[in-house]
Amino acid sequence: MAKVAETPMMVQYHEIKKQYPDAFVFYRLGDFYELFEEDAVLGAKLLELTLTARNKNSENPVPMAGIPHHAAQNYIDILVDQGHKVAIVEQMEDPATAKGMVKRDVVQLITPGTKLNNGLGNDKQNNYLAAILPRNNRYFLSYIDLSTGELKATTLKRFSDVVDELSSLEVKEIVLLKEAQTAESKIANSLAERGLVISTQTTVDVNATVSFLTQSLVHENEAQVTAILLNYIFDTQRRNLDHIVPAQSYERLAYLKFNQDTRTNLDLIQNSRTKKKSGSLLGLIDETKTAMGGRLLKQWVLRPLRDVEDINQRLNMVEAFQNDFFVRGALQDHLKSVYDLERLAARAAMGTMNARELVQLKRSLSAIPGIKSVLLSSQDILKQSGERLEDIQDLAGLIDEAIVDDPPVSVREGDIINDGFDSKIDEYREVLSQNQQWLAQLETSERMATGINSLKVKYNKNFGFFIEVSRANVGKLEEGRYERRQTLTNAERFVTPELKEHEHLINEAQLKRTEREYELFITIRERVKANITRLQKLARQVAGLDVLASLADVADNHRFVRPSFTVDSIINIQQGRHPVVESLLEAGEFVANDVDLDETTAIQLITGPNMAGKSTYMRELALIVILAQIGSFIPANSAVLPIFDQIFTRIGANDDMAMGQSTFMVEMAEANLALQEASAHSLILFDELGRGTATYDGMALAQAIVEYLDKHVHAKTLFSTHYHELTTLADKHTNIENVHVGAVEDDAGELHFLHQIQKGPADKSYGIHVAALAGLPNELITNATGILKNLENENVVATNSQSSELSEQVALFSVSDVESDETKELFQKLDGINISTITPLEALNALAELQKLRK
Template sequence: MVKPVDTPMMVQYHEIKSQYPDAFVFYRLGDFYELFEEDAVLGAKLLELTLTARNKNSENPVPMAGIPHHAAKNYIDILVDQGYKVAIVEQMEDPAVAKGMVKRDVVQLITPGTKMYDGAGSDKQNNYLAAILPNSDSWALAYIDLSTGELKATTIRRLTDILDELSSLEVKEVVLRQNDDLTTQQQLATQLGERGLVISTQLAIEPNATVSFLTQPLLKIDETKATAMLLNYIFDTQRRNLDHIVPAISYERLAYLKFNQDTRTNLDLVENNRTKKRAGSLLGLIDGTHTAMGSRLLKQWVLKPLRDQNDIEDRLDLVDAFRDDFFTRGALQDQLKSVYDLERLAARAAMGTMNARELVQLKRSLLAIPSIKAALAQTTSILKNASDTLDDMVDVAGLIEEAIVDDPPISVREGDIINDGFDDKIDNYRRVLQDNQTWLAQLETDERAATGIHSLKVGYNKNFGYFIEVTKANISKLEENRYERRQTLTNAERFVTPELKAHERLIIEAQAKRTQREYELFVTVRERVKANISRVQNLAQQIARLDVLSTLADVADNHRFVRPEFTTHNRVCVKQGRHPVVESLLEAGEFVANDVLLDENTTMQLITGPNMAGKSTYMRELALIVILAQMGSFVPADAAELPIFDQIFTRIGANDDMAMGQSTFMVEMAEANHALQEATAHSLILFDELGRGTATYDGMALAQAIIEFLDAHVHAKTLFSTHYHELTVLADQHDSIENVHVGAVEDESGQLHFLHQIKKGPADKSYGIHVAALAGLPETLITQAKVILTELEAQKSSIVTHDQPEERQLEQTRDQLSEQVALFNVDTINPEIKTLLDTLDNFDILTMTPVDAMNALNTLKKLRN
């Protein structure tokens, strides 16, 4: 079959599409953006559009779907939020004067990393785009938030740390160098793609003047190259002014308390792990900020606590000052309610997308600054210094106040933006328009009197202009040829006169000139704001910091937090520590506070006690106290003495990773290995029920070996909760390990009551069967479980100790393994259960994949049915 010849328009479309093969091309035709071919088919499905065809009567119709240009943003957002890219193609010349095919070109490529978020709740989120540049022994990472201009770079030694940093930043798109080794790039792209990241490529281009200026602060060559690659990608895709981007800042990850995505998830730092919402997370509890940039900054502090004690103390000093000065804090926060998102307003001004309403938002924000300065200046504390450094930008605020009306329209091209008295020409045009309106009213009065038609009216129609309208019932009253007929309606006729057409020209000309003049003056005002972008951005940073510090003072007041003290003696001493999120969900006084004491000679607590008694809460609360303290916040306790930690590691909860083919136990061991390999004596480790994902003796052996490895080689402060009561004897063999347990008591009826109180020494038993009874398991099952437990306890299994000869240790291990008691007496159970057990014996659990395990479970279920 002969391929049909493309029309000139489709030739143009294919040329553009070939440059953006991985993007939806929104091709402008009149008042619509059109999608063609594969874009139309997929776009119609994703956007719920009607799929039509171009040249539908031909042998090869072209699939086509259209979107009104005024509604394009909503459709673009839908595609970008799903990980797609959208290339916007506009007409580059007026079709009325174009010769031949109208010239079109891509004016912007919108991607997940370059989208300017402005939906509900998005003001509290950064949208980072990152670039990665591999080297022989390290990786350079650069990232930017296009909506605020924030630009940073760092060098990271390992790919796993790069991936974790991307997770922490919630990056959605990563730029790779196009001419890198294809194998290396493909492997990297695969790993990034598995994590849901959009991959883009960029040629390595020599820095231009703008790029050189923005990368000048960077001292490492690879960071400079990665940042230059990122900036060139931004300039190539956005094709507009980006003067709001600030010079790059290099940072070291070692300057911050380090923890990975598992820890962020396990501790519910920025979202609740179960609901995926802010509510129920640490950030959700403490974020009472009054500005969008303050909320974003607080999240950054939560995810990147500090390690430099002087920097931490500086923040704590300011929180302390705000807490002590309630009235200054209140006055500040009252004014902060009037401050809009200065960072993003500055970005919109730079990119030329700021409208008149946003100029008014900037003005109102700036008008609040003098009151903030005055409130801070009246203090006698260190807060007074903050007042001296704030730039109230009265010149910019005054300009906007003088030029722009208080309630302007959204459109900047329809007039009614500029204040009366700001510009003589606009005032003259307005007088002409007002005079003509008066003239039109007088014309209507005169014509009614001349014709005797009291219902005659002078009106205006967008399509036909000004007219004189007479109902058909009164047409006979008009003298012949008095008016020139313009339009016939069902019940009326519309007419014009030479005099009316002359005034129409005057009015339209005055309106057009006034509207154009107002737009020009608006752009002039916006350009003057743009010239002060750096001042706006500096002010935004200062306001955000004041917002966060005053908010942390609120949190300290409202939740009874105290200022932590830092020690160089590697001593943890928390008096009546509390889990702030759990406490906030309970009635006042219900939460049971606990002390945490790990002195210089104690590195580990072995925590025993029943499920649901509070072991995990106790462990998590210490980690949250450490994070709050090192981010510069007060902490939920009566007193807290802490060292400066370098890292936090957690292994909490039973999670598998089906997508990566990892079982619960494999994930558990991988997370444990991460801590064992990376932790130092200055780290904090939380291990919850390590070893429970495999057979009893395997799990116990691994748990013991891990405990002893930590004690011998790592020396990190560790909280290790376990149900293996046999492990508690390790505290007798290692001076740096101590036993604690969560208290629980049985009443006279055998009911179990949790005390949620941490006490010295090991738990006397696990209370697992009691918890099962609380869960509602059948009474006959509970009774049988107690019988089996008695038999198992009679075996007196114990752990391997190291004060015996090696031969005796091995012999004891073999004896213990040979003495495992069957959970069921097979000779006395019914045939159905016996069949189930025989089938279970045939499963090779150690070689099963997660899918095999699910199939095996289904087989057992069918046997039961």
């Protein structure tokens, strides 16, 4: 059977689809976007559309699904949020005047990384698109938020650093240079496995725009990867992108560094259990009033500072806002009127800003003089901040003069420009305003001329102006003067030469008015675009003020105090608190704790029962450090801290089955990362390290790790453990200190947690008590208690036996050996062993050391 010839429209569709095979093609047909073939089948399923067919009666009907163009954005958002791409195909000429097939082309490719509409409730979220370039055993990364114009680049040593940075930025789409059989393909496969959308860029045109945006990048490969990213955006967006800010290079180690595991363990951005902002550190401290302030605060939390001068500048502003409550309150009242200046400016640059958004911009700019005045009424640094603000009232005044306060969404249907702003528009409006009066007069005169009192002059969008007469009265009309326009069941509709002439006049006035209004709107939007640099600078200033005032609010509401910093290796926190946990409890319920590690104490070994608060104590130290280094006050009575360079955490039992790693493997990998990467200026939190394997394996590894940290790393470390045998390390290493979480048993044998960190080791683990608290059956608890006593007795016997064996080994030495220097050293070590407290593992270690000396 001969193949059925394609229609010209389907030929056009297939040509476009061939260029965008991995995207849903939204093909414009009149008032609808149509999906065809595979796009229609899958799109109907994902978007819950009715699946129909083109050429239903043919042997090969084409699956088709339609979407009204005015509702397309909602459907596009659904697809893009699920990781798909959408190519928007528009009619490039008027179908009414087109000769032959209407020209169509892709006007925009919307992808997860280029989506501008973040959706309701996501205005405080960035949407980053990134590009990666592997070169010379390094990875070069560039990223952009197209909705704000933020553009940055960096160099990373390892692929794991790339993955972590992408995770921190919450990047959804990656652009790679399209090169066969290179590292790019391996990167693409690895990132695709992690759920990221992979896009490729073939051409890298370093034109004038790209050169301007990359001129500040010193490293050639950082400039190259940024060029790849920019070319992808230029090719897919096909619109003006003058709002993109010249790229800035940054170094990860310029900030306090921590990985995704630490962000999750500490619930920095979202609660690890609910995956929501509420219940996280960011959720607690975000009192910002603007969308751009909320985005900036999140960036600060993810990238705390390491420069103490920069930190103190922020703290000075927070303190100033805290001390001047009235200025802070007045400022925040004005901030409530400020819309998203960053994204409004970007939409103006890209030509997508509508009249309502112009009004939002005007209202935002109108709030700036009030903000400026409030700050100038204060003292010192707040006053200086006010002096630096540029209010841009020339632009606000233009918008106020030109645009009505409540314009329609559409910018092509008129009713946008204020009366009195443009004489031509006023003239057209005068003609249109007289229309109703003229029609009323016509209706009166026609009734008198025909004698038909029920005659009406009406307007319909489809048929224009007409005279409506009931069918019973049609015979009264003068023949030859009335031209029939429409027949209804009970009436006839006519036009007259006079009415047709008037309709032409009205339509011309309406068309010219809407055209003139659109021209003026575009002119005003271009004025906004010409002020893009001023607007972006103002947006950054307002966002910073918003964040700092928010942190002052948090300090007041949660009793935070200003930290101080030292070059000494000490941590001295008085009555520190976990801010998120405390916020979930009733006032006064949270038990505060001191954290005191002097220059001679690098490691705290923390013992105590489960649920007593060991993990809370560890986490609160990390959160206090992070808050301090973002420039925030902290939850404590006082705090003296060093500046940390990195935070490493190993908390909780996690696996990574997708990458073929068990819980214990992940545990060891995270421990290794800290051992390899940490410096003396790092903070390490290890919670129950070694529990993922057999007892003696875990105990041996835990002790070896503690001793390695003490000997080689020298980082401030909190190490919680149930291996009580490890507490003896504090007797041998001056840099190790024992602390425990207090717990007491009442007369009935019930356990009560004190949640208080106390000096020295815990006397026991209280594991069976915790099991009883969890509600395990009494019979089981009694049985476990008996088993524990038997095990403890066996351990005593084993310890005594091992001590006896050790004595026998020592007795093997000859008397002559005692006289040598080597044997003196051996017996000195032997004398240092406390047989009454030594554990089985320590006994074995001691014996091994003595044998080594003997050999």
